[in-house]
Amino acid sequence: MSKTNLTRRGVLKSGAVAGAGVALPTIFTASSAAAYTNEPTGASVTLGFNVPQTGAYADEGADELRAYELAVEHLNGGGDGGMLNTFSSKELKGDGILGKKVEFVTGDTQTKSDAARASAKSMIEKDGAVMITGGSSSGVAIAVQGLCQEAGVIFMAGLTHSNDTTGKDKKANGFRHFFNGYMSAAALAPVLKGLYGDDRKAYHLTADYTWGWTQQESIAAATEAMGWETVNNVLTPLASTDFSSYIAPVLNSGADVLVLNHYGGNMVNSLTNAVQFGLREAQANGKNFEIVVPLFSRLMARGAGENIKGIVGSTNWHWSLQDEGSKAFVKSFGTKYGFPPSQAAHTTYCQTLLYADACQRAGTFNPCGVGEALEGFEFDGLGNGKTLYRADDHQCFKDVLVVKGKENPTSEFDLLEVVEVTPAAQVTYDPEHPMFAGGQLGSCNAG
Amino acid sequence: MDVFLTQILNGLDKGSAYALIALGLTLIFGTLGVVNFAHGALFMIGAFCSVFLQRLLNMSYETIDPTKTDFLGNPAVVKTPYVESWFGPETGAAIIDWSVPLAVLFAIPVMIAIGFIMERGLIKHFYKREHADQILVTFGLAIVLQEVIKALYGANPIQTPAPDSLSGVAVLAEGIVYPVWRIVYFFFSVVVIGAVFAFLQFTTFGMVVRAGMADRETVGLLGIDIDKRFTLMFGIAAGVAGLAGVMYGPINAPNYHMGMDFLVLSFVVVVVGGMGSLPGAVAAGFLLGILESFASMTVVTEIIPGINQIIIYLVAIIILLVRPRGLMGRKGVME
Numbered sequence: 001m002s003k004t005n006l007t008r009r010g011v012l013k014s015g016a017v018a019g020a021g022v023a024l025p026t027i028f029t030a031s032s033a034a035a036y037t038n039e040p041t042g043a044s045v046t047l048g049f050n051v052p053q054t055g056a057y058a059d060e061g062a063d064e065l066r067a068y069e070l071a072v073e074h075l076n077g078g079g080d081g082g083m084l085n086t087f088s089s090k091e092l093k094g095d096g097i098l099g100k101k102v103e104f105v106t107g108d109t110q111t112k113s114d115a116a117r118a119s120a121k122s123m124i125e126k127d128g129a130v131m132i133t134g135g136s137s138s139g140v141a142i143a144v145q146g147l148c149q150e151a152g153v154i155f156m157a158g159l160t161h162s163n164d165t166t167g168k169d170k171k172a173n174g175f176r177h178f179f180n181g182y183m184s185a186a187a188l189a190p191v192l193k194g195l196y197g198d199d200r201k202a203y204h205l206t207a208d209y210t211w212g213w214t215q216q217e218s219i220a221a222a223t224e225a226m227g228w229e230t231v232n233n234v235l236t237p238l239a240s241t242d243f244s245s246y247i248a249p250v251l252n253s254g255a256d257v258l259v260l261n262h263y264g265g266n267m268v269n270s271l272t273n274a275v276q277f278g279l280r281e282a283q284a285n286g287k288n289f290e291i292v293v294p295l296f297s298r299l300m301a302r303g304a305g306e307n308i309k310g311i312v313g314s315t316n317w318h319w320s321l322q323d324e325g326s327k328a329f330v331k332s333f334g335t336k337y338g339f340p341p342s343q344a345a346h347t348t349y350c351q352t353l354l355y356a357d358a359c360q361r362a363g364t365f366n367p368c369g370v371g372e373a374l375e376g377f378e379f380d381g382l383g384n385g386k387t388l389y390r391a392d393d394h395q396c397f398k399d400v401l402v403v404k405g406k407e408n409p410t411s412e413f414d415l416l417e418v419v420e421v422t423p424a425a426q427v428t429y430d431p432e433h434p435m436f437a438g439g440q441l442g443s444c445n446a447g
Numbered sequence: 448m449d450v451f452l453t454q455i456l457n458g459l460d461k462g463s464a465y466a467l468i469a470l471g472l473t474l475i476f477g478t479l480g481v482v483n484f485a486h487g488a489l490f491m492i493g494a495f496c497s498v499f500l501q502r503l504l505n506m507s508y509e510t511i512d513p514t515k516t517d518f519l520g521n522p523a524v525v526k527t528p529y530v531e532s533w534f535g536p537e538t539g540a541a542i543i544d545w546s547v548p549l550a551v552l553f554a555i556p557v558m559i560a561i562g563f564i565m566e567r568g569l570i571k572h573f574y575k576r577e578h579a580d581q582i583l584v585t586f587g588l589a590i591v592l593q594e595v596i597k598a599l600y601g602a603n604p605i606q607t608p609a610p611d612s613l614s615g616v617a618v619l620a621e622g623i624v625y626p627v628w629r630i631v632y633f634f635f636s637v638v639v640i641g642a643v644f645a646f647l648q649f650t651t652f653g654m655v656v657r658a659g660m661a662d663r664e665t666v667g668l669l670g671i672d673i674d675k676r677f678t679l680m681f682g683i684a685a686g687v688a689g690l691a692g693v694m695y696g697p698i699n700a701p702n703y704h705m706g707m708d709f710l711v712l713s714f715v716v717v718v719v720g721g722m723g724s725l726p727g728a729v730a731a732g733f734l735l736g737i738l739e740s741f742a743s744m745t746v747v748t749e750i751i752p753g754i755n756q757i758i759i760y761l762v763a764i765i766i767l768l769v770r771p772r773g774l775m776g777r778k779g780v781m782e
Contacts, residue, residue, distance in 0.1 A: 054594075058602035234745055237756050241699055241708045242461060244629070245743035245755075248453040252622065268604045269699050276626040276698070278616035303700060305606030319518065334519045413518060 036366045037152035037447025038128045045100040045365060047072070047352070048129030050120050050144060051158065053108040057136035057264060059299055060344045064134055064158055065106060066337055067345035071352035074332070075102045082332035086325040086381035087353060091360035098359055109135060113143035120144045124151050130365050131156060133351050136344060138162030138211040145174035152447025154367045156351035159344045161263070161295055163214035166395035167436035172444040173367055175374055175394045177354065178347045179427070181215035182435055184294045184314040185222035187400035187422035195312065196257065196290050198227035203255035205246055205270055207262050208235040216261045217435060219294050223259075231255040236266070243270040247277050256284035259292045267293060268303040275307040296403055299342050301415040308405035308415060315401045317346040317383050318418055326383040340413050350382045354389070368444040386424065392431035393441065397424045449622040454740040456619075460629045460698075462736025463636035464490075467691035468709055469716040469728035470640060471684035477660045477723040478677040481570055482578050484586040487710030488593055489558065489685045493692025494701035495596055496557055497550035497607045504530055504543045545610045547697055554689045562685025566678050589706065597703040604700035614697075628697045635694050639687060640729055646683075647725070656680055660723070715763045721776020731774055735759050 040046070049068045052061035074082045077094035084092050096102050105127040107119025116135065123129040132148050133156035135141040141160035148155035149171040157165060157176040161184070166176050192200075202223055206216040212235070220230045231253055236246055247270070250258055258279060262270045274280075274291055282289035296313035319330045319340035329349065333341040341349070354374065362369035375391035384398035403416040429436070468490055475483045507526035515523035531539030542549070569588065573581045608614065609628040616624040647653035659666045659673040666673050692701070699705070716735055720727030741747060742758035754761075772778060 054597075055602065058597065232745060234748070239708070241705065244457045244460065245454065245740045248457055249450050249745060251624070252449055265604055265702060265704075272606070272700060273698075276614075276616075276628065278624055278626070281615075299603055303604040303606065305700070306608065307606075331519060340518045410515070411517065411523075 035446065036368070038124065038130045040100055040128075040130060040365055043100060044103045045097055046127055046129050047102060047104045047355075048107060048120065048123035048127065048132040048134075049104055049348075050107040050109055050116060050123065050132055050134040051348075052111045052136050052140075053106070055109075055111040057111045060136040060159060060297070060342065061109070061134075063299065063342045063345040064136070064348040067333065067341060067349040068104065068133070068352060070333060070336060071349045071356075072102045072104055075352070075356050079336070080328075080332055083325050083329050083349070083353060083382055086328050087357070088380040089357045089361070091357050092353070097356045098363070098365070102356070105129060107134075109137075109140050109144075111137050111140060113139050116140040116144050117147045120147050121151070124148075124153055129153065131355055131370075133348065133355070134158040135160055138165055139209060141165050141176075142169045142210070145169065145171050149173045149442070149445055152367060152445045154355060154370050156355050158348045158351065160211075161215070162211040163218065163435050164210055164439075166393045167214070168438035170393050170395075170436075170439050170441050172371060172394075172441045175351075175354075175371075175389065175396075177351050177389075177396045179314075179316050179398070179400055180395065181211070181218040181294070182429055182433070183400050183427040184215070185218035186427040186429070187314050187402050187420075188219065188292070188294060188312070189222035189226050190422075190426075191312065191402045191420050192223065192228075192292065193226045196287075200228045200257050200287075200290075201231045201255045201285065202228050202257040202259050202292075203231050203250050203253050204233040204259045204261060205243065206233055206235050207238055207266050209238050211263065212238075212261050214435065215294055216259075219259055219261065219292075221435075228257070236262070236270070238266065240266065241269055243273040244277070246270075247273045247279070250274075250279065251277070251282060251284070251289075254285070256287050257290045257292060259294065261294060263295055263297075264300060265303075267295075267300055271304050271307050271311065280310070296416060297343055298413070298415055299344070301405060302412065304405075309407050311405045312419065313403055315403050315416065316343045318343065318401055318403060318416055319346075319413070320416075320418065321383060321401075323383060323385070325381045329383060346383060353382070354379070366446055368446050371444045385421075388424070390431070393436065397428050399424050400427050449620075450744070452620075452623055453625065454744060455737060456625050456629070456633075458737025458740035459633050459733060460736070461739060462733035463633050464691055464695055464709065464732075465713055465716045465736050466729045466732025467636050467639060468688055468713040469720065469732050470643060470725060471688040471691075472713055472717050473720070473723060473725050473728040474643075474680055474684040474687075476717070477725070478656060478680045479566075479570070479574065481574065481581050482585070483570070484582050484710065485565065485589040485592065486585075486684075486688055487706030487708075487713065488589040489562070489688035489706070490692040490695075490709055491593060491596065491701070491703065491706030492561060493554050493558055493689030494607070494696045494705060495600065495692075496554040496689060497547050497693045497696045498600060498605050498701055500550040500553050501543070501546040501607055504528065504546050504549075508532070547607055547609060547693065550607075550693045550696075551690060554693045555686055558686040558689030559682040561689075562682035563678065565685070566681040570681070571678075589710070593703045593706060600703065602703060604702040606700045607696035609697035632694050632698060636691070639690055643683070643687060644725070652676065712759060715759050717773075719763050719766050719773055721773025723777065724773065724775040727773055727775030734774075735762065738762060 051064045073079045074084050105123050107123050109116035120132045131154045135158040138160045141157045145155045155174040163181045206212040260270050279289050293313040296315045301308045358370045358373035362373040374389050377389045380386050387398035400422045402420040404419045406417045472486050505528050507528045509524045512523045512525045517523045530542050613627050617627050716731045720731030743755040
């Protein structure tokens with residue numbers, strides 16, 4: 001009769017050691033799977049396109065979505081490759097990202113911060129999106145950027161022009177290709193001086209939200225630095241539709257320039273009202289009265305119709321540019337959709353390519369690795385000349401276009417003419433500039 | 448002084464739109480007892496009648512011009528409107544130029560028909576329901592209508608300019624200039640309001656409707672089918688909102704959301720004027736328009752920041768506190 005030496009304590013000990021031994025590889029695997037949020041483990045990778053599909057910016061959103069779909073097509077080797085052929089980095093081969101086929105999900109921001117956050121959250125948690133991109137408003141971009149930082153995914157901002165996006169609200173996981181209010185002002189001021197002189201009195205109408213405030217602050221500072229005087233700045237509610245009450249006092253205010261820090265429907269209506277009140281033909285202080293719209297978009301210019309003629313503003317990109325990158329993009333987009341892309345489409349297309357390229361160079365989808373690859377990245381061939389993704393604030397620095405409403409358009413798309421291409425150096429500012437101070441990038445979050 | 452007069456003009460102009468929309472709302476409430484939250488959408492559809500006609504008149508045939516290229520470098524397509532080829536370039540261009548005034552003629556039957564369909568197809572089923580149900584169904588209808596328009600015409604505003612001869616500014620006095628079309632809009636609204644009042648005051652039909660508004664039951668007992676007349680009044684109210692929208696297009700480019708922008712304000716106008724009171728709606732429309740204009744003046748906003756955004760609601764609160772029936776409301780009606 002043999003005696004077994006089993007004790008309760010011994011069984012438990014052995015069980016625990018054996019269990020730990022068996023579980024060890026799983027722990028390592030699990031730990032590796034949770035290395036960062038939504039690590040793609042299959043043959044595909046999912047990107048989340050969060051654009052306004054309803055609401056006031058739905059047309060911009062639709063154009064952004066077209067550009068995203070085109071970018072995905074090009075990344076997966078479809079179409080003519082578009083700007084992959086002109087992009088200075090040659091890491092992308094048309095076989096997806098890191099060999100994984102690119103798929104996408106879409107969300108509707110409704111141009112509302114809460115709705116945008118909800119749709120981004122859903123794409124991250126339910127659809128497994130490893131990157132979120134899009135947006136047509138600074139309020140939305142800042143809200144979603146914050147969410148992506150918390151969730152541990154990269155946010156590639158779409159159309160957002162407020163200084164705050166890469167200023168006081170900047171985040172380590174957020175990157176902006178689009179220009180900002182300061183850059184618009186820095187590009188516009190010398191052109192305005194050349195066109196209208198340095199002895200001008202400006203009256204500002206400003207949309208009462210983050211973008212309007214930073215745009216007004218930027219353009220007022222830039223024009224005052226060259227000798228203009230700011231006579232008044234009137235904040236207008238974002239929901240305003242009829243600006244006649246705000247426009248009527250302008251003529252008798254002593255001002256000879258009206259600066260409309262408005263975008264979207266606000267810009268269309270305020271500019272239309274200003275033209276109705278005869279400001280374009282008016283004289284003040286012995287000079288022709290002038291109107292300036294710091295941020296232009298072709299889609300909005302179309303909304304403003306005839307009123308846009310001769311009005312000066314700035315834009316991030318325009319389809320009429322003749323560099324190889326722009327031509328390739330316009331050809332791809334125009335052939336697929338039958339009309340030229342907007343600046344919103346351009347910036348979102350570029351952001352998708354830049355993200356994909358950064359993953360490729362980093363060899364991972366880990367947000368920290370991707371962020372590192374984007375920080376300080378210099379590139380060319382995407383339509384804006386040589387561009388730097390500055391490490392300090394994740395803002396792209398590139399040439400800015402000063403444009404003017406065309407007097408004799410040849411087609412419904414030919415609404416703006418490029419007056420000057422302002423070099424990147426002229427619009428570059430110190431990362432600690434007061435207009436951008438107050439925030440910290442923090443450290444990247446991989447989830 | 449110049450600024451003062453200009454703001455009065457601005458107020459009259461804004462008030463014109465408020466008054467026209469509020470007039471229709473009051474007509475519907477006074478006759479059918481329905482709180483119609485889809486009335487703003489009717490204003491918006493009116494504006495899009497003008498967009499539709501403008502697109503219709505601009506329908507073109509295409510020819511290739513080999514001397515020009517499009518944005519892709521292909522030979523350019525030149526579009527020539529059919530009206531220019533049918534009536535000659537000058538007459539055709541003039542017809543297109545006058546598309547907004549022409550849209551007034553187009554919008555009248557269209558809007559009356561839409562109003563009729565709305566009333567017979569949907570709203571009549573809610574007459575005996577609570578006001579909350581009526582508000583929900585008409586608000587839902589408004590959202591559906593604006594989404595339909597957005598699906599058809601996009602989300603961005605579409606310009607419907609005034610005829611060239613009615614664009615530009617009129618010099619009213621030394622230092623006072625005012626856009627010609629806004630003056631036209633004011634007089635247009637005065638004519639429409641006058642026509643509605645005359646129709647109600649001087650026609651037998653109008654007399655019956657007024658009698659029905661005062662005492663529906665008694666009119667019914669006299670053997671008059673008041674429902675049929677009230678349905679027509681719904682169509683007329685829709686027509687008034689539509690005309691207000693058509694003519695408003697050159698002031699602010701039509702977009703799918705413009706109805707909602709006016710809706711809440713117009714309801715406040717109705718409440719301030721007195722629910723069911725037609726003169727009250729018109730008077731309150733102009734009054735609140737003028738107040739809103741003055742509240743937007745820099746001198747005022749510097750003293751009380753934000754007053755421009757709350758003035759109308761502030762007035763509504765005061766009126767409801769001191770005179771619940773509104774400025775010209777009948778005693779006992781929604782008091």
